[in-house]
Amino acid sequence: MSAAIEARDLGFSVEGTTLLSGVDLDLHHGELLAVVGPNGAGKSTLLGLLAGDLRPTTGTVRYAGRDAHAFAAAELARQRAVLLQEHRLSFPFTVIDVVRMGRAPWRGRPEESDDDWAVGEALDAADVRHLAVRRFPTLSGGEKARTSFARSRAQATPVLLLDEPTAALDIRHQEQVLDQARRTAADGTAVLAVLHDLSLAAAYADRVLLLGQGRVHGLGAPGDVLRADTLTALYQYPVDVFRHDRTGELVVLPDRSAATAFAPTEALR
Incomplete structure (x- = not known):
C-alpha cells in the first residue's frame, strides 16, 4: 500500500502548552487507521494537522510528497474530505x-x-x-x-478523515458507518477515523494508533496495540481485553470488578 499522507516529527503547541509531539505516521491508500486514546490525548489535533487545517509547530505533513500547506484551498479539498465532531449549519x-x-x-x-x-x-x-x-x-x-x-x-477524495463519526449514533448506525468506511478503504481510499469505542476500533481498523498526553503509545495491528496493561495505564482505569468465544473478535471492556481497588497513579509509574 502506498502512503497517501506522510507525517514526520509532527508537533503542535498553543500558548506554551504542547498538545502533540514527535508523531511519525504514514496513512496508506487502502487502509482504515483508527486513532484512539483518552480525552485530551491529541486525537483531534492530529486530525486537524493531517487535514492541513492546523499548521504544525514542528514537523511536516505531506500528501504524495507535497507539503499540505502548499495546496490552494480548493486543491486541498480535492485531496481530502474531513468529517468534524460538530455538525452545525x-x-x-x-x-x-x-x-x-x-x-x-x-x-x-x-x-x-x-x-x-x-x-x-x-x-x-x-x-x-x-x-x-x-x-x-x-x-x-x-x-x-x-x-x-x-x-x-x-x-x-483519495483521503477521508473522520473525527468521532460514531459518537452520536445508535448501535446499528455505528456499525453501518464503520462498515462503509471499511468498504471505502477497500476501494483504495486512505481512511483515518478517530474513535472512542475501542472494540469498534479493533473490529474495523487495519491498524490502530494509540495516543496519550500528545504522544504515540502504540501503532500497529489492533491485537498488538490494544493490550490490557497498556490501556489500563493510559486510561487510568482497569481495562480487560479478550477474544469473543464465538466470533474470535477482540473485545475491550472496562473491568468494573477491579475498579474499587485500582490506583491510577500506581498504574502510570
Whole structure:
C-alpha cells in the first residue's frame, strides 16, 4: 500500500502548552487507521494537522510528497474530505443540499459529471435518503452526523478523515458507518477515523494508533496495540481485553470488578 499522507516529527503547541509531539505516521491508500486514546490525548489535533487545517509547530505533513500547506484551498479539498465532531449549519439547507456541498471542489472539472451518482450513493451509504428533503436543523443529532458523513463521502477524495463519526449514533448506525468506511478503504481510499469505542476500533481498523498526553503509545495491528496493561495505564482505569468465544473478535471492556481497588497513579509509574 502506498502512503497517501506522510507525517514526520509532527508537533503542535498553543500558548506554551504542547498538545502533540514527535508523531511519525504514514496513512496508506487502502487502509482504515483508527486513532484512539483518552480525552485530551491529541486525537483531534492530529486530525486537524493531517487535514492541513492546523499548521504544525514542528514537523511536516505531506500528501504524495507535497507539503499540505502548499495546496490552494480548493486543491486541498480535492485531496481530502474531513468529517468534524460538530455538525452545525447556519441556514436551513435540506439534507440533499448538504450532501451536494461535498461536490463543490469538483465544480467546473470533468468529475462534476459524477455529481448525481456520488450524491445518491452517499445518501444510501449513510442511510439518509429518506431524509433528503428534511431541513438540516430539524434532524436529530444522529441524523445530522449521518448527513455529514454522507457529505464527506460524496466528496470522493483519495483521503477521508473522520473525527468521532460514531459518537452520536445508535448501535446499528455505528456499525453501518464503520462498515462503509471499511468498504471505502477497500476501494483504495486512505481512511483515518478517530474513535472512542475501542472494540469498534479493533473490529474495523487495519491498524490502530494509540495516543496519550500528545504522544504515540502504540501503532500497529489492533491485537498488538490494544493490550490490557497498556490501556489500563493510559486510561487510568482497569481495562480487560479478550477474544469473543464465538466470533474470535477482540473485545475491550472496562473491568468494573477491579475498579474499587485500582490506583491510577500506581498504574502510570
